[in-house]
Amino acid sequence: MNIGEIARRSGVSRSTVSYALSGKRSVSEATRQRIQAVIDELGYRPNAAARALKEGRTRTLGLVVPPPRRRLTPAQLEFVAGVVEATDRADLDLLLSPSGDDHDRSFERIVGGRRVDGVILMEIRLDDTRVRRLQGLRLPFVTIGRTARPQGMSWVDVDYAALIGRCVDHLADLGHRHIALVNRSAELLASGHGPAHRAKEGFADAVTRRGVEGVEVGCADDVAAGEACVQGILSAHPEVTAIATINEAALPGVQRALESAGLDVPGRFSIAGVTARHRAEQFHPQLTAADVPAVDMGATAVDFLVERITEPDAPPRRHLFVPPISLRNSTGPVPAPR
Amino acid sequence: MNIGEIARRSGVSRSTVSYALSGKRSVSEATRQRIQAVIDELGYRPNAAARALKEGRTRTLGLVVPPPRRRLTPAQLEFVAGVVEATDRADLDLLLSPSGDDHDRSFERIVGGRRVDGVILMEIRLDDTRVRRLQGLRLPFVTIGRTARPQGMSWVDVDYAALIGRCVDHLADLGHRHIALVNRSAELLASGHGPAHRAKEGFADAVTRRGVEGVEVGCADDVAAGEACVQGILSAHPEVTAIATINEAALPGVQRALESAGLDVPGRFSIAGVTARHRAEQFHPQLTAADVPAVDMGATAVDFLVERITEPDAPPRRHLFVPPISLRNSTGPVPAPR
DNA sequence: TTGTAAGCGTTATCAA
DNA sequence: TTGATAACGCTTACAA
Numbered sequence: 001m002n003i004g005e006i007a008r009r010s011g012v013s014r015s016t017v018s019y020a021l022s023g024k025r026s027v028s029e030a031t032r033q034r035i036q037a038v039i040d041e042l043g044y045r046p047n048a049a050a051r052a053l054k055e056g057r058t059r060t061l062g063l064v065v066p067p068p069r070r071r072l073t074p075a076q077l078e079f080v081a082g083v084v085e086a087t088d089r090a091d092l093d094l095l096l097s098p099s100g101d102d103h104d105r106s107f108e109r110i111v112g113g114r115r116v117d118g119v120i121l122m123e124i125r126l127d128d129t130r131v132r133r134l135q136g137l138r139l140p141f142v143t144i145g146r147t148a149r150p151q152g153m154s155w156v157d158v159d160y161a162a163l164i165g166r167c168v169d170h171l172a173d174l175g176h177r178h179i180a181l182v183n184r185s186a187e188l189l190a191s192g193h194g195p196a197h198r199a200k201e202g203f204a205d206a207v208t209r210r211g212v213e214g215v216e217v218g219c220a221d222d223v224a225a226g227e228a229c230v231q232g233i234l235s236a237h238p239e240v241t242a243i244a245t246i247n248e249a250a251l252p253g254v255q256r257a258l259e260s261a262g263l264d265v266p267g268r269f270s271i272a273g274v275t276a277r278h279r280a281e282q283f284h285p286q287l288t289a290a291d292v293p294a295v296d297m298g299a300t301a302v303d304f305l306v307e308r309i310t311e312p313d314a315p316p317r318r319h320l321f322v323p324p325i326s327l328r329n330s331t332g333p334v335p336a337p338r
Numbered sequence: 339m340n341i342g343e344i345a346r347r348s349g350v351s352r353s354t355v356s357y358a359l360s361g362k363r364s365v366s367e368a369t370r371q372r373i374q375a376v377i378d379e380l381g382y383r384p385n386a387a388a389r390a391l392k393e394g395r396t397r398t399l400g401l402v403v404p405p406p407r408r409r410l411t412p413a414q415l416e417f418v419a420g421v422v423e424a425t426d427r428a429d430l431d432l433l434l435s436p437s438g439d440d441h442d443r444s445f446e447r448i449v450g451g452r453r454v455d456g457v458i459l460m461e462i463r464l465d466d467t468r469v470r471r472l473q474g475l476r477l478p479f480v481t482i483g484r485t486a487r488p489q490g491m492s493w494v495d496v497d498y499a500a501l502i503g504r505c506v507d508h509l510a511d512l513g514h515r516h517i518a519l520v521n522r523s524a525e526l527l528a529s530g531h532g533p534a535h536r537a538k539e540g541f542a543d544a545v546t547r548r549g550v551e552g553v554e555v556g557c558a559d560d561v562a563a564g565e566a567c568v569q570g571i572l573s574a575h576p577e578v579t580a581i582a583t584i585n586e587a588a589l590p591g592v593q594r595a596l597e598s599a600g601l602d603v604p605g606r607f608s609i610a611g612v613t614a615r616h617r618a619e620q621f622h623p624q625l626t627a628a629d630v631p632a633v634d635m636g637a638t639a640v641d642f643l644v645e646r647i648t649e650p651d652a653p654p655r656r657h658l659f660v661p662p663i664s665l666r667n668s669t670g671p672v673p674a675p676r
Numbered sequence: 677t678t679g680t681a682a683g684c685g686t687t688a689t690c691a692a
Numbered sequence: 693t694t695g696a697t698a699a700c701g702c703t704t705a706c707a708a
Contacts, residue, residue, distance in 0.1 A: 081409075
């Protein structure tokens with residue numbers, strides 16, 4: 001079933017069928033209807049590969065996701081959801097590439113084989129080899145998160161530094177003088193993970209600015225690590241009365257550790273963070289947090305990417321999201337010292 | 339950058355380059371190395387669209403997912419993860435199509451435009467229009483879940499009827515005589531949702547077989563519905579001492595309702611279900627449940643699909659998973675009547 | 677208003 | 693061992 005067959009059965013040339021479909025040339029109403037009838041009868045749809053070959057574009061976007069072996073965080077899931085929806089709204093298709101490190105086969109296939117018109121990258125390192133590869137190929141791309149030198153690229157990101165600063169401000173305003181930062185893991189930090197670095201910096205700045213004591217601890221992205229991490233803080237730094245965190249995956253463990261230590265939240269201990277709304281609401285009690293607008297961010301990334309594809313010479317676009325902190329029930333005044 | 343350019347620079351014909359790459363014809367070691375050097379230098383990769391056009395296959399699978407507007411359940415997420423990983427292992431690409439209902443634009447693009455060599459469908463209805471469309475197109479597909487008449491098709495599924503039966507058995511063995519089934523929503527049931535139907539049937543069978551009282555209630559896929567649903571059961575049927583459920587998304591609400599009713603689990607109330615392991619372990623106390631092996635199921639679906647693509651005449655494959663019930667801490671002997 | 681034909685980048689057949 | 697060439701299905705410039 002191809003365009004030639006449709007042409008034959010409608011008694012016209014292939015170009016007329018093509019033009020009837022695209023509307024790029026006027027076709028008499030009579031023949032247009034005849035062609036349409038044949039198309040409907042046979043259920044014809046143009047072959048995407050042939051069209052891509054001829055037009056030099058695939059009408060497809062690529063989304064590079066972290067390998068799903070290790071469960072994605074709620075915010076990551078919402079990035080994906082936002083990208084999926086926005087791509088669909090733009091009538092484009094979406095190719096998924098699970099690629100953690102560089103030189104991933106699937107990444108190379110998609111990107112080198114020109115299977116997509118542009119790529120959305122998430123989980124960006126401060127120095128990211130995939131970014132450099134894409135720049136070398138001159139393939140349009142947008143990052144969710146940003147490198148250390150994001151000039152000249154299109155990206156969306158959350159201002160982790162500012163948000164962690166606001167968490168510290170909020171806690172300090174409530175009288176807390178000893179605050180711990182539960183960051184992402186030390187490995188991630190060492191590998192140049194942007195949010196981990198920027199949270200660390202924002203925390204250090206805020207702590208000096210407010211003249212309070214800060215402890216920063218790394219924590220892997222899982223429940224057990226969260227529990228162990230908080231236990232560690234409580235025993236090594238018993239003076240700490242509040243936590244600020246960007247580690248979504250650890251939150252259930254954090255909660256568990258606080259519960260088993262018998263520390264009532266927010267009566268005896270406070271916690272504030274940066275996380276997807278869903279996670280904040282699942283926390284017990286509900287978590288005071290800056291809600292990462294991840295669905296919006298995914299959709300915005302798609303918008304930016306479409307713009308880079310259709311107008312390669314337009315200046316790059318960027319958006320740094322700074323969502324407000326939603327006051328919920330996990331923060332309260334510092335308890336009177338015993 | 340195309341094969342002609344590589345040929346020119348290597349001083350050979352395009353066919354020689356093609357054969358050097360595919361190995362389908364012997365090429366002298368000397369020229370092979372010369373060609374490879376040029377390829378490496380220029381970073382050439384064959385254009386996927388041209389290859390797809392010529393070969394008549396895309397090396398791409400399609401995965402039709404429920405629109406992510408409404409958060410996917412843990413089991414659905416694990417299906418996707420399993421499919422993503424297995425597709426990657428098979429060196430194939432994966433095109434994502436968010437399509438709930440029929441006549442979805444993205445579904446039609448992927449399937450009608452022959453963008454994929456085969457399709458994996460999830461959230462199957464007992465009578466599913468997408469399945470019929472795929473059969474009409476003679477496009478290979480595999481379903482996660484199955485229709486009312488799954489003969490002649492390849493599928494993987496979980497035996498919800500049997501598993502809910504086992505939950506009832508387990509609860510009845512513990513002395514419970516009044517058991518409620520928290521099913522998926524009435525709308526889903528009405529629309530012919532397989533698991534909802536099969537859970538309902540399995541529950542009805544088991545309840546008669548064991549001579550206990552059964553109450554079946556529909557419940558939407560969210561926390562609030564779960565809470566309301568359990569409150570309804572407790573007030574309308576105060577004699578109920580145990581719940582069996584397949585509704586993952588409602589579980590946090592179920593837990594909340596039980597807690598606020600002051601019903602200790604498993605001391606005063608028991609609950610068993612069918613859900614992803616992750617969800618079972620998140621429940622408090624950890625949930626006695628048949629753990630849906632969703633990652634395996636996704637991977638198996640990919641295996642079946644690849645087989646249907648490469649050997650269209652081989653008999654269809656199917657696998658009905660019946661995972662054992664993992665005894666955790668949410669079920670106990672029926673409490674003595676007050 | 678419509679038709680003819682070139683060309684997109686591959687692979688594979690037929691010749692040499 | 694290698695090269696020339698047709699063909700995959702489409703879009704579009706050029707003719708009529």
